[in-house]
Amino acid sequence: MSGAEMKRGGVIAWLREPNPHSRTQARLGQAYLSWLRMRRNPLAMVGLTIVLLLLVMAALAPWLAPHDPYVQDLTRRLLPPGTPGHLLGTDDFGRDILSRIIYGSRITLYIVVLVAVSAPVLGLLIGTVSGYFGGFVDQVLMRITDIFLAFPRLILALALVAVLGPGIENAVLAIALTAWPPYARVARAETLTVRSSDYIAAVRLQGAGAPRIIWGHVMPMCLPSVIIRVTLDMAGVILIAAGLGFLGLGVQPPLPEWGLMISSGRKFLFEQWWVATMPGLAIFIVSLGFNLLGDGLRDVLDPRNSGK
Amino acid sequence: MSDLLTIRDLRVTFDTETGPVEAVRGVSFRLGRERLGIVGESGSGKTITGRSVLRLIRPPGRIEAAEMTFDGIDLTRISEREMRALRGPRIAMVMQDPKYSLNPVMKVGAQLTEGLRLRDRLGAAEARRKAIEALEAVQIRDPERVMEAYPHELSGGMGQRVMIAMMLIPNPDLLIADEPTSALDVTVQAEVLSILDGLVRDRGMGLIFISHDLRLVARFCDRVLVMYKGRIVEEVAAGELTRAKHPYTQGLLNCLPRIGGSRAPLPGLDRDADWARA
Amino acid sequence: MALIEIENLSVTFRSKGHLVRAVQDVSLSVGDGESYGLVGESGSGKSTILRAICGLAPVTGGTIRIAGQPVPDPRGRDFSRQVQMVFQDPYASLHPRHTLDRVLSEPLAIHGVKGDADRAVMQALDDVGLPRAFRFRYPHQLSGGQRQRVAIARALMLKPRIVLLDEPTSALDASVQAEVLNLLSRLRAERGLTFLMVSHDLAVIDHMCDRVLVMQHGRAVEELNHADLAGAGMKTDYARTLFEASADRML
Numbered sequence: 001m002s003g004a005e006m007k008r009g010g011v012i013a014w015l016r017e018p019n020p021h022s023r024t025q026a027r028l029g030q031a032y033l034s035w036l037r038m039r040r041n042p043l044a045m046v047g048l049t050i051v052l053l054l055l056v057m058a059a060l061a062p063w064l065a066p067h068d069p070y071v072q073d074l075t076r077r078l079l080p081p082g083t084p085g086h087l088l089g090t091d092d093f094g095r096d097i098l099s100r101i102i103y104g105s106r107i108t109l110y111i112v113v114l115v116a117v118s119a120p121v122l123g124l125l126i127g128t129v130s131g132y133f134g135g136f137v138d139q140v141l142m143r144i145t146d147i148f149l150a151f152p153r154l155i156l157a158l159a160l161v162a163v164l165g166p167g168i169e170n171a172v173l174a175i176a177l178t179a180w181p182p183y184a185r186v187a188r189a190e191t192l193t194v195r196s197s198d199y200i201a202a203v204r205l206q207g208a209g210a211p212r213i214i215w216g217h218v219m220p221m222c223l224p225s226v227i228i229r230v231t232l233d234m235a236g237v238i239l240i241a242a243g244l245g246f247l248g249l250g251v252q253p254p255l256p257e258w259g260l261m262i263s264s265g266r267k268f269l270f271e272q273w274w275v276a277t278m279p280g281l282a283i284f285i286v287s288l289g290f291n292l293l294g295d296g297l298r299d300v301l302d303p304r305n306s307g308k
Numbered sequence: 309m310s311d312l313l314t315i316r317d318l319r320v321t322f323d324t325e326t327g328p329v330e331a332v333r334g335v336s337f338r339l340g341r342e343r344l345g346i347v348g349e350s351g352s353g354k355t356i357t358g359r360s361v362l363r364l365i366r367p368p369g370r371i372e373a374a375e376m377t378f379d380g381i382d383l384t385r386i387s388e389r390e391m392r393a394l395r396g397p398r399i400a401m402v403m404q405d406p407k408y409s410l411n412p413v414m415k416v417g418a419q420l421t422e423g424l425r426l427r428d429r430l431g432a433a434e435a436r437r438k439a440i441e442a443l444e445a446v447q448i449r450d451p452e453r454v455m456e457a458y459p460h461e462l463s464g465g466m467g468q469r470v471m472i473a474m475m476l477i478p479n480p481d482l483l484i485a486d487e488p489t490s491a492l493d494v495t496v497q498a499e500v501l502s503i504l505d506g507l508v509r510d511r512g513m514g515l516i517f518i519s520h521d522l523r524l525v526a527r528f529c530d531r532v533l534v535m536y537k538g539r540i541v542e543e544v545a546a547g548e549l550t551r552a553k554h555p556y557t558q559g560l561l562n563c564l565p566r567i568g569g570s571r572a573p574l575p576g577l578d579r580d581a582d583w584a585r586a
Numbered sequence: 587m588a589l590i591e592i593e594n595l596s597v598t599f600r601s602k603g604h605l606v607r608a609v610q611d612v613s614l615s616v617g618d619g620e621s622y623g624l625v626g627e628s629g630s631g632k633s634t635i636l637r638a639i640c641g642l643a644p645v646t647g648g649t650i651r652i653a654g655q656p657v658p659d660p661r662g663r664d665f666s667r668q669v670q671m672v673f674q675d676p677y678a679s680l681h682p683r684h685t686l687d688r689v690l691s692e693p694l695a696i697h698g699v700k701g702d703a704d705r706a707v708m709q710a711l712d713d714v715g716l717p718r719a720f721r722f723r724y725p726h727q728l729s730g731g732q733r734q735r736v737a738i739a740r741a742l743m744l745k746p747r748i749v750l751l752d753e754p755t756s757a758l759d760a761s762v763q764a765e766v767l768n769l770l771s772r773l774r775a776e777r778g779l780t781f782l783m784v785s786h787d788l789a790v791i792d793h794m795c796d797r798v799l800v801m802q803h804g805r806a807v808e809e810l811n812h813a814d815l816a817g818a819g820m821k822t823d824y825a826r827t828l829f830e831a832s833a834d835r836m837l
Contacts (some may be wrong), residue, residue, distance in 0.1 A: 016326075018727065019719035026685050026722040033326075198679035201642055202737075206693045206744065207666035216692075220683045349759035350730070464628070493627035493786065494831040520759060563764035565793035567832060568816035573771065574764035574793070 034300045044296020050289025058105045067096035069103040069256045078272045089274045091265065097278050100256035104279065107257045108286065111172055111241045112234055118176040120230050123183025128218050130184065131191025132210065142188070148181040153236075154243055161249045168257075171250035175240055179233065186229050190222040224301035231294030235287030242283055258283050312482055312514040313339040313361065316375035320356050320538075323368040331356045331369070333538040339482070343508060343515040345525035345546065347560070348535035357535070358484045358518050362399055363391050379481060396423065400475035402504075404487040406467030410459040417455030420474055427478070442473040446503050465496035469503065476507055482514040490519070501528060522549070522560045534560070588615035589653055589780050590622075590639070590748060596647035597631070597638050608634040608643070610804045618747075621774065621781040623795030625788055625828070631804035632784045633674075636750045639782075640671055652748070663697060670741035674753035676733035680725040686711070686736055687721050693743040710739040714769060731762035738769065742777075749774075751783040755790060767794060788832035792816060800825045 012032075020026035038044055057064060066085070073094035081089040081097075088097040130141035148156070160174035194200060195218070203217055242259025244250030251257035253264070258279040265276030320332040332353040337344070348354040360371050363383065376383040378399065383391070395401075403409045411419055420439035424430045430438065436455070443451035446469040459467060468488060475483065488504065489497040505528060508515045519525050525532055526549045534542045534557045542554035552558055559577040597609040609631040616622040624632040637643035639650055641661040650657045652668060673679035680689060690707045693699075699706075711718050714735040725733055734754060741749055754770065755763040767790065774781060785791050791798050792815050800807040800822070808822045820826050 018723070019717075020722040023685065023687065023722060026724065030724065036326075198673040198675060199681045201640075202671070202673065202679055202740065203681075203692065204642075205640055205661075205666055205669075205671055206696055206740075207661075207663035208692070208696045212696065217681055217684075220681075349761060494788075495627065495827055498831055522760075560760060563761045565764075565767065565789045567789050567792045567829070569789075569793065571771075571793060573768040576765050576768070577761040 038296055038300045041296045041299060043292050044299070047289045047292025047294070047296060050285060051293055054105055054109065054286055054289065057102055058109045061102050061106055065096075065099035065102045067099040069095060069100045070254055071095065078268065078275070080272070081274050081278070088278045089272075091261070091275050092268065092272075095256075097261075097275065100261060101258070101279055101282050104256040104258045104261065104282070105286075107168065107251060107255060108238055108241070111168070111175070112237055114172045115176050115179060115237045116230055116234065118172075119179035120183045120226050122176075123180035123185075124187045124219065124222060124226055126180070127184035127187025127189075128191050128214050128222055131188040132195055132214050132218055134195075138188075141184070145181045145184050148178065149185075151178075153178045154240060157240060157244060158247070158249060161244060166249045166252060168251045168255075171241060171244045174244070175237055178240075179237065182233070183226050183229060186225050187222040190225055191218050194218050194221045224297075227301060228294050228298045231290050231297055234290035234294075238283055238287055238290075311338045311340055311377075312379055314375055314377045315361070315373060318357065318360055318371070318373040318376065320353070320360055320365060321370045321372070323370070331538055332360065335535070335538070335540055337533060337540070337543075339514050339516065341512050341514050342531065343517060343529040345517045345519065345529035345532040346535060347519055347522050347525050347532055349520055349560075351537070352535040353538040354518050354520075354535050355486055358401070358486050358516060361482075361484060361516070362395055362401060363388075364401075396475075396480070397427070397478040398480050399482045399484065400478070400480040401484045401486065402468075402471050402475050402488045405491045406459070406462075406464065406471045407491075409471055410467060412459055414458075415455070416457050416459065416462070416470055420455070420470070420477065423474075423477065438477065439473075442477045443470070445476070445507065446470070446473045447499075448473075463496075464492050465500055468492060468500055472500070472504055472507070476511075479511065480513060482516070483508065484516045484518070486518045487520070488517075489524075490521075497524075522557070523564070589618040589620075590614075590616040590782060591651040591654075592635070592639075592648065593651075594648035595635065595638060595645065595650065597634050597643050598646045599644055607804055609638065611648070612799075612801070612804075612806045613648075614799055614806070614809070616780060616782055619778050619780055620797070621783065621795045623791035623798035624782070624784045624801060625786065625791045625798055626801035626807075627786060627828075629803070630801040632801050633752050634804075636671060636752050636782065636784055639669065639750060641665075666693075666746075667697065667744045668746055669748045669750065670744065670746040671750040671752060672734070672737050672741050672754045675757050676730050676737055677725075677757070679737050680733055682725055685722045685724055686716075686728075689725075689736060689740055690743060693740065697744060699744075706743070710743060713742070713773070714739040729762070730758050731766060734758060734762075734766050735769065738766075738773070742773065745777075746779075748780045748782065751781055753785055754783070756786065763790070770794070788815070788828060800828060 014025065015029050015032040017025065017029065020029055075094065076090055077092055077094040079086050079090045081087065083089060086096050086098070088101070090096055126141050126145065130138045156178045157174040160177060161170055164170040164173065200213060200217060203213055241250055242262065245257045245259030246263040248263070251260055253260060261279035262276045268275050316336045318332055318335045319330060322329045322331055335357055346354045346357060356365065359365055361383070363371060365371050373384055378394070381394070417436070417439060420442065421435035424435040424438055425432070439455065440451045443454055448454050448466065448469055454462070454466070454470065462470065485504065489500050492500060517525060517529055526546045529546050532544050532546050532549065533540050534554065536556050542552060542557050544552050544557070549561070552561070556577065559575065562575045563577065565574060592615070593613050595609055595612045596607070598605055598607050600606070612635060614622070624635060626632045634643050638645050639657070641659065657665060687707055690710050691703045694703050694706060707721065708718055711721060716732060716735050720728070725736070728736070751770070755766050758766060771794065773779060781794070783791065783794055792812070795812070797809060797811050798815060799809050802824050808820060808825045810820055810825065814820060818829060820829060
């Protein structure tokens, strides 16, 4: 056995140690077991690969992109895919579509990450508080949630952007404000089942107050379903961001946002189909990636499955 | 006596992410038209043994056996379709908790007559008559009312009787009862058991009675298999149980408190003994 | 002096429009250091009495006094230092995402107990006969009996005088039940604990308790002392039926 293999074996043995010596080791060991479970699901691995590729693409955009995404060259406009130097062709300003898609992944990720850290946190907080206290608090919080749920998401986002003004930050804000109610619902439903369990009764008997119970005992149980829901929703977020871009209310030109690119390609859809299709494909693949990953995470993180 | 069921070297393996786990490790037994008890604690493989006979083990579990024959039929060979034809009409199973084995959104009557109408192609009136007969056989006093009830409207003991009635309608040759009374109150347990006992005796079927309660099984069966960690550690005639030789069987018998017994610490099982480690 | 006094306790709650009278007019008193049993079949209200003491079920009538003082509402931190509970199902009473370390150190953190929490956790594991190496395990890495030991250790972290035991062994195998019962007896003797124990198994109650109250349909049927129970000296029909059904299982 080579030195590297020995080391690898040591790490795995450390992770698999049935009697961990510290909190960190216990936690990492659990994560490793989840990873093993996840690895058995090929579709989830495809999803994970797509999402990782997106991350790499965004991080290395300046090195990966063959051209500057903003430089216009009207002599080389609307070239079809496969033209030497322009793998996916060029758009109506002669900009390289591949480079714009690569740089666009940064904007997509930016939107996705901002939404992913804001909406679920708000939803989780409102849902757990509402579910744990019940009664009047629950009534008030859930009616507010209902009001938000009553509007179609895109229309509400449109209204918010119209008030706040177009731009990427406002688009994110609008999406986040329309995205939290489903998380609150999920978290509340989960809290209602957790609330009446014996382990919550036990910690209440020990004199713990509501903040400690909600934060330390209820939230960890709601987190997996919310995380799964987030990954499944990421596709929707990308599409809404693209939709806002398409309507001219999100990211502003000349930024290479995918929705915006589809919008500008619409004019040539019949003659120069690639201008709209290529960014469309990018949205499709990334959405698919998040959906597959979410499905896989559901099998791994669901507390009902953890155990043996 | 001809054998109804023969099992030789049954192994059930579950593939988990930490490697394969053998839940049943080489179990062999024969069953005639008699009452056989399988006893063991949780994790002994007794339930999995029972379910293997019906091939009710889902992946990642795998069943392997040198021989598994039911009334001349090789259970390891036949197709899933043929297996389905056996389950119910010829081999029936009663599970622990009637709450989970009855369909909660169907009236009891509809569930009882479903099989009769679909499988035996009986008319509505005829199926109903048979179902009521079956309920009377398990000593339900007002079968008409029970037929119209939903499962949640029945008490635990009543639900378990309905389950037994349902399983016995097609007159199976073999009944597998997996902890049929463990979810019931003590005063109800005795009743349900004597009903089950009478039915099995009258119809001359084979019975596999799976339980964690050694004393209960001893009272109710002809022969007892004691299982530990996927193996049969001892086979005893029920009447000879007090003379059981294996330390595990003795341990199981002695560790229960008795009314009016000594209050000294109860004897535990020595889990480090040689027999327990293998 | 009686440590737990319950007078005419009634618990009524509303479930799907029906009024459920879970406990009606039950009185009992448990002396300091005594072990008192509540026995009955499902739906007899025996567990509801424990939950009412802890404030987990609504008291609709009667009074509960601990050491002469009526219990406060909400129960509060002083109450939790006096009374703790062990639940029936060890698979449901431990948080599935907390290590034993967290489960056992949390009571100390809640009450701001000064001192070496590490040592206290190790000591608690020793006391209930669990290896120290288990400290950072999760509940799903333990067997049912081991989990129930953790639940007992958790209940004792705050050094309470009274431990309420809600069917502590009914979810366990017979041999494991024996070990847990032995552990409970030992801890009671060592620490002078007062037990109020609920079970459906008359034999377990007989083994553990000095006096027992037989319950049916939310009402007290008969109180028996240990000698009466062992000698089949019960006066009511129901208590006798229960006794015979339980004794019937003996060889």
